[in-house]
Every structure is written in C-alpha cells, then in structure tokens.
Amino acid sequence: MPTTPLQFRHNGRDVAIFVDGGTNLLVALRELIGDMTPKFGCGQGGCGACSVLVDGELHLSCLTLAETVAGRSIETLDGMKQGPNLHPLQRAFADNFAAQCGYCTPGMLMAAKALLDRNPAPTRDEVIEAISGNICRCTGYEPIINAILAAASGRVSA
C-alpha cells in the first residue's frame, strides 16, 4: 500500500505521520493524530461537521487530501481553548445554548472563528453567510447566530 510521510502544524504543534494514498485530512486528524474534534458527517461537503482551518482559511477536512496540507498550519476545535479558559466563542455558545446534541458544534465554531478572525464585527447577515455551509439539525440556528454575535461584541460571561 502506498504510504507517504506527512508533516504539518496541528494547533501550533509540529506533527509527523504516515498516510495511505487518498487518505483525507479528517481521517488523518482523527485516526492518526487522535484529534476527535472534527466530526464525520456526510463525507460529501454538504454538512460542515468536519470544518477546520488550513492556514486560517475554512476548509472541509473530509474533502481535503491529507498530503496537500504538508507544511501548512491546521487549526481544529481542539486548539481553540486558551490555556485553562474557553475561547470567547466557546463561552458564547455555552451562554446562548448554541449546542444541543453538539455534533455540528466543532464545525460551527471553526466557521465562526474563520469569520471573526477576519471580520471582528460582523452583521447578522454576515454571520448567517459564514455558517451557511454548516448544518445543524437541533437548534434552528438562532442560538448559534446569537452566540456568534455575542462573542463578536464581547457579551460573554466570565
């Protein structure tokens, strides 16, 4: 079986793994690195549960060939917390009941982070657009939108 060495940065840490040809980044993260925060939803690019940041850009890890991220920086929800503290977005999600079953939450948070990193004060429409590739079957989206707007405006509990 063709196996390729692969090195990249994972949440600020250098990692080196061997991947089989055709392995997607989601499988590499979950099964080879042990980061279980990106979720497998559809495997087709329709749900956003596997969303991660590649060099700060929102990508779907299930549609990313693992070896294309050689030398690049991958951020997942696992790297979002700041030391012992939750990231303001995580805090806002908790405050606003933006997670119910929680399956979409890692992808939602990465989509939200991708938005706020380049647009710290988004409008409601911009928030809706930013999470339009992420499906949530529990919340009806309103609590998620409110949480992202709350995080953007600093309205989060300590």
Next chain:
Amino acid sequence: MAVTVKTFASASEAAGALSSDRSARYLGGGTLVMRALNEGDVAISTVVRASDQALTRIDASGPRITLGAGVTFARVLAERDLGFLHAPARSIGGPAVRNMGTVGGNLFAPSPYGDFTVALLALDATVAVAGGFGSRDIPIEEFLQARERQAGTLVLSVSCTRPANSEAFRYRKIARIKPKGGSVITLAAHLPISGGRIAGARIALGSMAPTQIRARAAERTLEGRSLDAATITAAASAVTEGTSPSDNALGSAWYRREIVGVHLRRLLSGQE
C-alpha cells in the same frame, strides 16, 4: 481503497500522466474527486495533482479575462475586477466550499452543481486544455457536449470577454435553501446591445439537461430586438425548447420546465 497520488511540478507533466491512465483523475479543490473517493469510487485508482503556479493565476486587468483552472471561488470573490462573476461565485456552496472549489473543477460538476459554468457558458468562454497531444483552446459549449470524454484532459484555464456593463450580463440561481443549496435551475444571460438592439444573445441554463446548455430558441427570440415586454414573453415561452431536465430531490423535471420561463422572465425584466 488506497489510491496512488502523483504530484507534478508542471501542468504539462500532470496532463501527460492523466491522459495515459484511464483510472486517473485530476484533483483540484477536492470537492468532486475526494467526495468520490469518500464514497468508495473504485473507478479512480490514481489521483494526479500539479503544483504549477500557472494554474492559480488570475488575469483580470483587460477586456478579456483569464482564470487559471485552480482559481477558487473565494479568490474570484476577492477580485474587484471580476465583479460580473461575483454573483455566480457567491451562489456556490458555503465559505469552505468556496475556499476549496475551483473554476476548472466546476466544469465537471454534475447537476445540480456547476453553477459557475452556467455563467461561463452564457459568456461564451474558451476552455484551454492540455492532453497527451499538447494544449488547445475549446469553446466551452463544445467542451461541455463532450464532457464525458474529458476525464483524460487537464483544464488549464478558462477565459472570456468582460461584459460591456452590468445590464449586459445577468445571473440567477434558484435554490431551496438560502444562501446555500443545490440548484433547482440556474440561468445566465449575456445580452450585448448594439444600437438599442440585442446582438449576440446567449442564454445558458443549469439543471435543465445532463450538462449546462444554451436555450437557443429563446436566444433567437431576443436577437435583433429591444428588451421589451413582448420580446421577454416570447423568450420565456421558448425557453424550454431543447431542454431535458431530470427529476431529483430538489425538483421534478415537470417542475423545472414549469418554472424556467418564469425565472427567465424575471431575469430579463430585471426583477428580484
């Protein structure tokens, strides 16, 4: 099943590898090929990639624009000079898909996808491809008609002439989910005006046939006319001619035929 991944520095080497192996697919942004691999498509045993910078080049400064096949929709949206292509680029996927999906890959996206290609078909784009016998330019319509046989060719770039103004090029995608969703139907119209009359009208439709097609009968009703109510009505009633839509989860063939005229009327009359 594991596949062999071959990465080349130049597009011509990648084209050679692609043309010599029937089970090879070119990997652009991944939204089509990785999806097929995730679904266990055993027809693909080799994935070909190229790191050639030429594939991601944008030339949008002059009257004729060229987009490298590997240009993503996010990059189209970030380019102020490509304003006429922003509506089609924005209508595709969510932000992650737009960060990954490419202009070249969209040419191969099956219905209900391939919206950007609808715009390019209306704009009479030219597709530059490289195969085993060197590179050549193909009109997009010809490319799409033979799309089933294009798997062994590598798309290098697409180019088209910038429309004269925002009135001359119009785009509309009908989806059930906003702002993201597969296309029920997609329409694009290029309506160059010469001396108050339409000259060289092109109307392109997505999800109205196995590939994107032109609505030639509707185009004929517009030719040499001004865009008045009678002309628009004639175009709307002719638009289903030559179409062969399918049923899918987003809409039935019957529904698509019923609504395409309504949406062409709205597109041509400038309604939201």
